[in-house]
Structures are given as C-alpha cells and as structure tokens.
Amino acid sequence: MISDASAVLTASPVLDVRDLTIAFRHRAGPVQVVRGVDLSVGHGEIVGLVGESGSGKSIFARAILGTLPRQAEVLEGKIAFSGSDLRRVPPSEVRQLRGDRMALVPQEPMTSLNPALRIGRQLTEVLEVHRPEIGSAARTARAIEMLDLVGVNLPGERLAQYPHQLSGGLRQRVAIAMALICGRVELLIADEPTTALDVTIQAQILDLFVRLQEQQRMSVLLITHDLGVIAQTAQRVAVMYAGELVEVAGVNELFAMPHHPYTRGLLDSLPRGGNAARKSHLPSIEGTVPSPAAPRQGCAFADRCAFRVDICGRRAPMLEATTSGRSVRCHRWQELADRFACRDAVT
C-alpha cells in the first residue's frame, strides 16, 4: 500500500512551502503561531502533519488555502503550489484554485456544509463556480456519480436531503465528494477529517481516502493529532510543536525510530495494552505546550524535555537534515538516535 516515497519525490512537488511564518496581530505585538515551516507534498503523496492543539497545524493549512482569519497574516515565506507562489497570486485567483485544484475536507462537515441547502445544490454549486461550461443536467449527473464514488448509498435520493438528515459519516463522505467534484484536485487538505467520527466509521473514511488518493492520483496533506491515523495512512510525516516542525521522516522510519525527544515522548505515551503493562504508569511528557506569546529562548521543547542540556535553553536548534533523508530539530539528535534505536513499536 505504501508507494516508494523516494520515487515520488523526484518530480517537483505539488506543494512546496518554504520558511513560512504566520503571526496573529495582538495588542502587545504580533504573536507567531507558525515559525519558519518548510514542508513539501509530492505528487501522489500522503503527508501527515501531526501536532497537538495550538501547535499551529490548522493555521498552516489555512494559509495554504488562502483562508487565514483576518487577525492572522503571513509574515514571511513562500507557498508554492504547482510552481506558482500563492503569496504573489491575487486573492481572486487563489479563490479560483480553491475547490478546484486544491480543496479542504474539514473536521466537522456540519460546519462547512450549508445547513439550509440540499446536498445536491451544494455539490452542483461547486461546478457552477469552477466548471461553468458544464450544463445543469450534467452537473446533477456528476453529483450523483461523485456521491456513488465516495460510497454514499442511494446517491440520487441524497441530493434532495439536507445535511442534518445525514449521519456524521455520510456528511463527511459528502464533504469529500464536494472536494473532488471538479475532477482536477491536485492537493487535498484534510484537517482532522475523522476526529469527530466513531472508530468503525473512521476506518471506512480513512480507507476511502487512501483509495481515492490512488485512483485520482492526488496529493493529500492529512492534518491530525492522532498518531494511529498517521500510521495507517501517511507515507511521510511532519511533527509540529509550538509552531515549528521538529521532525520530518518517512512513516516507517518515524515510528520505528523517532529522532526528536518530543516525537519519542508522544509515541511512548500511547497505551499499548497487554497484560504486563496493565494499570502501570504510562510514560508521559510533563508540563504543557508553551504559549505562543511567551518569549522564546533556545529550544521550544526544552522545558519539557527529559534530555535537556545547557545549550538547549540558550540556542534554538535548526531543522537539520540527517544522513538518511530525514530532518530533525534537536541539538542532540545524533547522540539520542542511538539511544532511541531498536525500540520496537508493537509486536
């Protein structure tokens, strides 16, 4: 199921974000919520972006889509989508791209679907905007075809229904159909697409994502806090902490041998089950995520890091490329890599 990540990356990436910094305007001055993020998504690649709440992952996605809230602004950096820098493209053109060549699947489709419009209308509206050459009958036919593709039963009858008449799982399928209906999506951004769903439905939707990604040969940026979801779907993973990427690696490498102490802490803190461990203390990362407004000196994770040394509090580490094509932001990664090695995920 995993295609060879290196082969994918030889072509120029669909999305190439360089040194992106986003800040919220605030009385006391700008508060940086995304700090110098470099991330690319190759053709046909599923990249997972993991982070906790407040890590900046959703704001990052909104910057790519050109839907930042008014109080936020991009301070620096480049967002290259299929070769063009979206920061230099007029907003009207970005609006044309959105829903056509790039699309969003949100966490809770109830908030993105219009509650007062029938499903059919919402789907055909996308085509009216982006594919005006398609006639009305063909639009309806296309809507039915898309609903069928994403596994909605009785697609013809669904067109007349309202979002509240559908279950959460069906609404998410409709949201996916809406994202793909133009048939030209190159980049799909899914922001916590299964977080609001039950686990058996989550498994169905994740399976759908992987199948559609292969079928439609699109690229997916999957944003989630759930490491299980990442392990099940992504090919490459970027870990975000307090607005910065702290580690980027292939999914197998990341889970087998995390380099950054934060990644390692996250993986270790997951309950693994089994009789031996039952009711024993789970490893945990002490403390909490620092406030983005707090002055920062040195590594953002230093206060919570079990491997902290002097330099961590004084100098901020850079995102460094390792020998094996990964990158990690830690002064001690080389020394720690040996220590973290051979940790067997689950047997």
Added chain:
Amino acid sequence: MSTPAPPLLQASGLRKRYRLRSAGAVRQITAVDDVSIQLVPGQTLAIVGESGCGKSTLAKLVTQLETADAGELVFDGRPISIRSRSERLRFSRDVQMVFQDPYGSLTPHFRVGSLVAEPLSVHRLASATAVRKRVAEILSSVGLGPEIAGRFPHELSGGQRQRVSIARAIATRPRLIVCDEPVSALDVSVRSQIVNLLLDLQRDLGLSYLFISHDLALVDHIADTVCVMYLGRIVEQAPAAVFFAAPRHPYSRALMSSSPVPDPRRRNNAPAVQGEVEAGAISTGCRFRNRCPLAVDRCAQSDPPLDPVAPGHLVACHRAEELGTRALWTAQLG
C-alpha cells in the same frame, strides 16, 4: 472476576427509553435496554462502544442523574429505590462523576478554590476554618499546587482543568467515580498524565471506576473488566485480559480491527464493517446483523441472549460457540 468481595454496585435489567420528536413524528428510542453490570470495589469496569450505543445514558442511570424506566440498582448492598433521604445524600457523596469536557463542566466564574470547596460544603465535610487546608490537600493529591486555588478555569490548561474536575470528584471521598471519556478531549502529551493520576488515585483511595470510553487501547491499559455496548445492549462482557486476547462478538472484533494502530507495519487492509449504527433500523433479531459480516438466517429471527461462553465471559451472539472454536475470523474478518 473470582474475587469473593461483594460488589460495590450491581445494576440489573436497567432500561431507559427516550421519546424523540423528528419530522413531526414521535418515536421511542431505547437508549439502554436490559443492561446488567457489576462493579467490584477497587476495580475498573470499562464500557466501550460508539456514539448512540447507550454508554453515556448508562452512566447517568448509575449516578442517578436519570431515573431508569426499569431495573434495579444496588449500591453497597442496599437497593437505591428503598433508601432514605439521608442515605440518598450519602449515595451522592459515594458516587461522583468526571466528564469529558473540562471546559463545560467547571462553572467559569468560580475560582478553583470555590469549585473544590463546593462539594465539601454541600456534604458538610469540612468546617469553615478547615476548608482552605482541605482544598489545598485535595489539589495536591491531583498534582496541583495551592496557588491554583485562586485561579479561574479559563486561566488553566486543559490538563489542569481536568485535574480540577477530578479534585472535585474526590473531594467527598467517594467510592465510585463514573468517568465519561475523561481524557478524550485532551492532547496526547497530557492524556497520559491524567491516566496516570486516575491510576494513582484508584490505588491510593481504593476507588472503583466505571470508565466510559471509545478508545480500546486505553481501555486495555486501565480496565479490569470490559463491556461492549451496541444500540443499548451489552453484546460482550469479559475480564480485560480475556477480552483483548480473544474478543468473541463480531462487533467487538470490528471495533478492535477498526482502531488505528500506531504502527505503520500493521495497516488495516479494509474496513472491518460497513454501514453505520442506525437506531431503530432493526426491530427483530440481532441489532448488529445488518452490519455483521457473519450474519446468518438465525440472526434475523431472534435476539441473541447474553450468555456465558466461559466463566465471566458473556457474549450475545448466536454464533458465539462456533466463533470460539473455528477460525472463521481470519477467513472473513481479516
């Protein structure tokens, strides 16, 4: 399960119906249907299931936030129904609750100190002079410093807020805490801190937990006994070790294989079950049969009873016997 200690709580045949008004028509939903559970002192009983399975309603029935339409609840050897006023007050002291959302469950304009002192004054557990000291003790036992007492909930992180909720719950020195998805809203790095706190409190205070969760890996870590609910019914009940080694009900298997394992070498091939939970979709026979990959004719004819397949292991499936012996699973469920 073989513990000779009398159960702390025994619920038998609990049933709760709600009337729903949808599109002008009134229909009845049986949220909890003939559910019996037993809680051993100092142990954790986990209730697992998806939304709409009735697990939160069951929590409300056990804590008496809702009254059951049928069935009996016996706490500490005495039926709830025949208790006097003072005994009821005692029950509300003995049984506490921790909710999923620490944002919604703490009154925003009360300081933490007042929030934790409130149950003490309601139950007259500390004199006015001793309250401050007692609050500091309770805060310390949930890992919070005394300075937190002066803060408002909005000044705290999600993890700290959940610690405050737990502090309120243990303030009355309860014997049972009903935890409804207590860590689901928390970030991964904070979640394990709270899980550890709950484990410590259980050990130190001898608490019983009725732990409601959809997270099987977490349940595997903390539970002594597991109950799986589907559409109001318990479909499987077993000691945790037995359950996780060999779940017997097809729905239990589906839940387990749908849970995303944080290991890319163990990817799920295909979704274990199709379709979604539909309340009221099935009026006869097994409620899971429309999604069950192993359903046969018999499943449509009668509702399978929750019967033992081994001591302490109950399964409500017509095919439970053969599923225990045959390798049907690997062939059909993957």
